[in-house]
Amino acid sequence: MATEIAGIKVPDSKLAREITEFVHDTESPLLFNHSSRVFYWAALTGLRCNLTYDAELLYAGAMFHDMGLTQRYSSPDERFEVDGANTARTFLHDHGISQQDIDIVWTAIALHTTPGIPQHMHPVIALLTTGVEMDVLGIAYAEFPEAQRAAVVQAHPRTSHFKEDIIQAFYDGIKRKPQTTFGNVKADVLADKDPQFVPANFCSVIRGSLWNG
Numbered sequence: 001m002a003t004e005i006a007g008i009k010v011p012d013s014k015l016a017r018e019i020t021e022f023v024h025d026t027e028s029p030l031l032f033n034h035s036s037r038v039f040y041w042a043a044l045t046g047l048r049c050n051l052t053y054d055a056e057l058l059y060a061g062a063m064f065h066d067m068g069l070t071q072r073y074s075s076p077d078e079r080f081e082v083d084g085a086n087t088a089r090t091f092l093h094d095h096g097i098s099q100q101d102i103d104i105v106w107t108a109i110a111l112h113t114t115p116g117i118p119q120h121m122h123p124v125i126a127l128l129t130t131g132v133e134m135d136v137l138g139i140a141y142a143e144f145p146e147a148q149r150a151a152v153v154q155a156h157p158r159t160s161h162f163k164e165d166i167i168q169a170f171y172d173g174i175k176r177k178p179q180t181t182f183g184n185v186k187a188d189v190l191a192d193k194d195p196q197f198v199p200a201n202f203c204s205v206i207r208g209s210l211w212n213g
Contacts, residue, residue, distance in 0.1 A: 003155040006148055008043040010036075011055045015095055022091065023063045026073070030165055031066050033156040034135055038062040040152045042131030044144060046123060053123040057101055061108040061128040064088035069173030079180045080173050085109035136166060138209030162213040163206050 003009060010016055024032055039062035046053055067073045068083030075083050085106040092102045108125040111118050118129040133139040141149075159165045174181060190197040 003151070005040055005151045005155065006044060006047065008040055008047060010039065011059055013056060015056055015097075016059050018095065019060055019063050019091070023067070026067065026070055028070075028169070030159060030162075030169060031069065033158070034162075034166065035063045035066060036156040037135050037152050037158075038065065038128070038131035040131075040155075041134040041144070042127040044148060044152075045130045045134075045140070046127050048143065051123045051127065053127060054101070057105050057108075057124045058127055060088055060092060061105045061112075061124060062131060064091070064105070065109045065112050065128060065132065066169075066173075069169055074173060074176070076177060077180065078177075079110075081110050081113055136209075137205050138211045141210045158211070158213055160213055162211070163209070167203050167206060 010020065023035065027035070039059050042058055042062060043055065045051075046058070064084050064087055066080075066084060067087045068075075068078075068080030068085075073083055073087045074080065075086075078086070088109055089102050089106050092105060104122050104124050107121070108118070108128040111121075111125060112129050112132050115129070115133075119126045130140065134141065134144070187197075187199045191199060
């Protein structure tokens with residue numbers, strides 16, 4: 001039975017149950033629990049911000065967002081975000097979900113590591129990114145009451161060294177295709193032209209977040 005936290009729980013539907021089973025059987029416990037927490041953080045944010053969205057689509061986005069880090073669903077030449085989005089697209093298509101809804105989930109997953117854009121888009125797209133940012137980077141940590149944080153982590157535990165574990169999981173998922181990591185070109189331009197520019201470091205932000213572990 002899904003844990004209910006502040007009125008939020010995994011949708012009680014055939015689709016959601018099959019998503020849970022599919023992802024649980026594919027991902028490591030680290031990624032499965034991370035993805036589950038992402039759903040709660042995202043849904044709790046939606047509740048706090050009074051946003052209207054389809055909980056099934058948000059759940060699909062949260063659970064599939066890191067599938068591209070798994071060996072089974074990692075392509076040789078696509079970004080891992082696209083691999084996860086493509087996996088979700090195939091799964092949802094096979095379950096009769098409309099193309100419009102599939103496109104929302106695909107976009108949410110594809111953009112979940114691209115800050116500055118998702119928050120201007122459909123609530124499912126925006127909320128998925130907020131959920132990922134909370135769990136990995138601790139962004140908006142203080143916006144979640146301690147009771148909520150404790151309940152989510154109790155339902156889907158973080159490893160004792162989660163920060164290092166998730167960095168390793170990212171590395172393991174992308175090391176075979178470093179060409180797919182080409183990122184924000186603006187940072188490259190600043191680094192080229194401004195000797196005083198110091199780009200933000202993703203791993204340093206993770207290690208410096210308010211989360212323990």
